[in-house]
Amino acid sequence: FETVFIKMGSSIFICSNCSDGGHDDRNEHNDMRSVERPEKEEHCSAPVAALNQNHASLMKLPLEALRNNRQHEVSGSFPGSDITTTFEAPLEESSTSTSVRGAALQALPEVFQALPEGFPSSPRDARSASVDTCADAGDDLALPAGVQDQVRTLLNNLRTYEAAALLQSSSEDGSMDVDSELRASLDMQLRALGEALQAFGRHPGLQHRCAHFTSQPSHLLGVEVPGSPSDARKRSLADLGDQKRDIVECSFDLDDEGRNVEATVEFCPDGSASLMWTAFELPVPLEYVLCMVQEVDLVGELVPYVKDACVLHQFDSNETDRVVRIVSQPPIPMISGLEAVTQRFGHDLLDTPWEAFCLVETGPAWQDAADECPASSSPTQTYRGFTKPPPYQRGLKQVEVKKMAALGCPAGAIGECTTMIVSARGNLKIPRYLIPNWLVTWLIRVIGQYAYKRALEIVDKFDSSSHGDRLRRSSLYAETKRRIREHMKRRAAR
Secondary structure (H helix, E strand, O other): OOEEEEEEOOEEEEEEOOOOOOOOOOOHHHOOOOOOOOOOOOOOOOOEEEEOOOOOOOEOOOOOOOOOOOOOOEEEEOOOOOOEEEEOOOOOOOOOHHHHHHHHHHHHHHHHHHOOOOOOOOHHHHHHHOOOOOOOOOOOOOOOOOHHHHHHHHHHOOOHHHHHHHHHHOOOOOOOOOOHHHHHHHHHHHHHHHHHHHOOOOOHHHOOOOOOOOOOOOEEOOEEOOOOHHHHHHHHHHHOOOOOOEEEEEEEEOOOOOOEEEEEEEEOOOOOEEEEEEEEEEOOOHHHHHHHHHOHHHHHHOOOOEEEEEEEEEOOOOOOOEEEEEEEOOOOOOOOOEEEEEEEEEEEOOOOOOOOEEEEEEOOOOEEOOOOOOOOOOOOEEEOOEEOOOOOOOOOEEOEEEEEEEEEEEEOOOOOEEEEEEEEEEEOOOOHHHOOHHHHHHHHHHHHHHHHHHHHHHHHOHHHOHHHHHHHHOHHHHHHHHHHHHHHHHHHOO
8 A cells, every 4th residue: 555644643644545455454552443445446536534533524635646655654744834744655675774765755745735725734723624524434424514503413313422522623612603502402411411421330231341442532512421431430439438328139031031131229318219220132123222212102002000101392402302201100108109200312322432322311400480470389480491391190209300321232233132221310209118129129120021021022013013103204213223233334344
C-alpha cells in the first residue's frame, strides 16, 4: 500500500491510493476504529478515515500525488498550522536510508498540495469540521446538512449519546446557537441517561462486557454520562459504604435449556428498594423485546397482575419520549393495588461500549402551575406542559419511581437472542415487615417465569399478534432491526 498517516493530537488520518486486498494492520495505541478502502483493485482517489477523539465521522480526502514506493517516517507540519504530521509509504528493499528519507521529504509537499480547500488547520478545527456525519462506516442513516438538524435527526432516532457528542464537537463548550427547546430536550434526556447508566455500576450482569472498546467521553455538554460499564463501576465504588445491607438474592431457571435469571433486591433504610436482575440470551429478537416494552398498553398480555396500562402523554422528540401509567394488583397483604406514573425514554447505545438499547424510566418532576390560585386546596401540577392526571382510583398506593433502566443487548449470531439487564430503584411505600423474603423471591420467580412463557407464546405467533401489527406499522422497529443487524455484522468482523 501507498499510505500516509497524518497525526493530529488524538486523531489519525489514514490515506491510501491503492487496494490489493491485503491485511489492514491496526494498533490499539493509534485510537483507530475503521479504515475505508476502495472495493476494486485499481488506483483511484482513496478515502481518508478522519477519526476524531469522539470517533464521530469520516472525511474524504483525494490523494493522487503519492507516487513514491518508499517507506520512511518524516515529521513535518502543514504550512501555517499547528498540525504535526507523519509520512509513511512502502519501502523497496534496494533503497538506502538516505534515499528513502529524501524521497519521503520530496513527497510530503505533494501530500500537502493534495489537501482539499477548507481542510482543518488545527486539532480544534478538525473536531468541529469532522462531525458532518455522526455515523461510522457501516451506518447509512442520512443526516441533513446543518448541525442542528443533524442533532434533531439523531435524537429522533434515539441516538442521544451521539447527538450530544455531535453538538459538543461542533462547539468548544457545546453552547452553539441551537433551538432552546431542542437543547432543553437533549439536556433532559442526556441527564436521565447518565443517571440510569450510573445505576449499572455495581450490576453483576455487566462485569465482563465491552472490554475491547476504547474509552469514551464521560462528560457530554457538561453532563456526567458513563462512557462504558467499567466507567460506571469506577464511579460506583465511592458509593459503597460499610453500612449493613438488607439484601435478598434469587436465582431460577426459565426453561430446561439452561436459560436463567439472577436477581438481587436491596431494601434501603430510607424505605426505598432496588432491584438488579439479568436474564441471559433469551430466544427472542431484540426488536421484538423493544416492541413488547414500548407498546405499554399491551403489557397486560405479558406481565401478570396488571389491571391497566396506558400512554398518558406522547412528546415529540421521539417515539419513546412519553409519560405512561401502569396499575397493578400483586398479592401483597393489605395492599389494594399499586399505581406508577413514569416518564420513559429510549436510547440507542449500540455504537458505544454499552452495545445495547437502553430504556429509562423516571418519576416526572411535577411542578405547581404558575397561574394557580394560592388558596386552591389541590393545586394543579404540570410536567413539560402536561397536566398531572388524577389517581386511577382511590386506595391505590402511589409508587414513587426514582429510576429504572433496562439494557437490551443483542446476542446470538445475528441478534436472534437478547440478554436483558435491569436496574430499578423506587419507594413502594410499603413497610418492610409486610414484604418477607420468601414473598420477594416468590414474586420475582412467578413474574419472571410467567413473562418468559408469555413472551415465547407471543413470539411464536408474532405476525398475527397485536404486537406484530404494531411492529409492522411503526418505522421505529424497522430502523431498530436495521441497526441491530448492522451492529451484529460489525461485531462478527472484529
